[in-house]
Amino acid sequence: MLKYANLSLVSQIVRVSKRSVGSVVNIPKADPSGVQNEPILEYLKGSKERKELQAALDKLSSQCQEVPIIIGDKEIKNSDVQYQPMPHDHKKKIAKFYYASKEDVKKATNVATEAQKKWDRTSLNERLAIWTKAADLMAGKYRMELNAATMLGQGKTAVQAEIDSAAELIDFFRFNAYFAKELLHYQPISENASVTKNSMRYRGIEGFVAAVSPFNFTAIGGNLAYTPALMGNGVVWKPSDTALLSNYIIYKICREAGLPSGVVNFVPADGPVFGDTITASPNLAGINFTGSVPTFNRLWAQVGKNINLYKNFPRLIGECGGKNYHFVHPSADAESVVMGTIRSAFEYCGQKCSACSRMYVPESLWPKIKEGLLAERDKLKVGPVTEFDSFMSAVIDEKAFKRIKSYIDKAKNSSALKILGGGQYDDSVGYFVQPTIIQSNDPKHRIMSEEIFGPVLSIYVYPDNKVDSTLELVSETTSYALTGAVFAQDESFLKSAVEDLKYTAGNFYINDKSTGSVVGQQPFGGGRLSGTNDKAGGPHYVLRWASPQSIKETFVPLREWRYPYMD
Secondary structure, X not given: OHHHOOOOHXXXXXXXXXXXXXXXXXXXXXXXXXXXXXXXXXXXXXXXXHHHHHHHHHHHHOOOEEEOEEEOOEEEOOOOEEEEEEOOEEEEEEEEEEOOOHHHHHHHHHHHHHHHHHHOOOOHHHHHHHHHHHHHHHHOOOHHHHHHHHHHHHOOOHHHHHHHHHHHHHHHHHHHHHHHHHHOOOOOOOOOOOOEEEEEEEEOOOOEEEEEOOOOOHHHHHHHHHHHHHOOOEEEEEOOHHHHHHHHHHHHHHHHHOOOOOOEEEOOOOHHHHHHHHHOOOOEEEEEEEOOHHHHHHHHHHHHHOHHHOOOOOEEEEEOOOOEEEEEOOOOOHHHHHHHHHHHHHHHHHOOOOOEEEEEEEOOOHHHHHHHHHHHHOOOOEOOOXXXXXXXXXXXXXXXXXXXXXXXXXXHOOOOEEEEEOOOEEOOOOOEEXXXXXXXXXXXXXXXXOOOOOOEEEEEEEOHHHHHHHHHHHHHOOOEEOEEEEEOOXXXXXXXXXXXXXXXXXXXXXXXXXXXXXXXXXXXXXXXXXXXXOOEOOOOOHHHHOXXXXXXEEOOOOOOOOOHHHO
């Protein structure tokens, strides 16, 4: 951004926004420290990486791995058996695992609390070495296994898995290690170092951190569990049932890299059992959460109820999804709008927290944009992740399928809604939902305000002379504020929109889709009911899991308690 340093904000915006949507390939961005974003492999037909991925897919799809509960150095298997099926073929299972009991979860909190005391004494350099080794293992030895587990278990296509369980996961480990090291560069002022030296160090937080991770990004599981650990904390990790295998591979990688037992404990569990147990422990130091608003509200309420129980005020960090928007101005480039929206709304079946779910289009551009969206939608192949020409696959599970289906069914029977494309679904083999485009005559209809978390795009067409009032609808229609995008070539509009929409999104895009944040480039998080906006992938995130201590060291003995003015 240095090249734009002397330009006005809107000039910077316009220059940057004239770039095309671009390819999926992530060109590594150099950093003065030497840390770089992991390059994204393309998996072209006949390529070495495609053959390696295919071999990993064949291996994982031919077996059902047994995954134990792991607390400290002990593996636990019990009678509460669970399975992780393949979303695109739900009769096939890739993992057998176990739900931890209340007693197991309680034991894990105690083990993590004890492990934290010793782990926090481990030097930062030693921790950084472990994180570096783990990232290297993820980038090399385990890359294809991570991607294959994410594809088969979470329904991601090859490129979506590569972006997630390879590049972003590796980036979290490398960049968070770099950001942790950067914290040491700041030291308080020492006016006369020969008399007094002031310093700052960063400790873990006494107790344990509970990490509750989602299904939709393997990388989020790694970040939620291991960033607190990097900063000297003990962690009890509840992975999502539907991301179980990929998350278990992360756990094994980190142990292989040298992370001691007990620092991170792998504890699949029923949600309420886990939540009730961690919030009842006096050693709860924090909750690192990604999931639904009701679940986060429940955890927050339990912490509030038990606040007098805790040794610390627990730190609560949460990311809870969104109702993300594309706002199209009459001056927008229609083709860019179409291509960006297709990707944002339908990549990974719209199951990204940042996926475009609602769009506002001016009447003047609507015929062209409608034609483009429907034409491109018809080209999207929905199929098994093992078929490399599939653009998207099945949604994650039966619960998600039924929820998404209910919105489509309501659209079929509502006079305010019209299905323009898609609307079909079938769960006989896999949980398949066709990418669906719906036009709403009511800008405040629930389909424009509620998070669906599926391949459903809702569109409101507004009169060209109602730009300002429609902008107000963007802010007023929903309680979420995660991501949003505006498409326009009009500089005066862009300048006002940056301010008018300031509180509607934690990640704001100009002439680009609402998805695709990259660690170190667009730190991620939103406000309002989208979460606490602690910006995973940015320099502040590691500090949220550290407990700073100021130290003053005096070298000249004090010989007098009286002050001179007293004489």
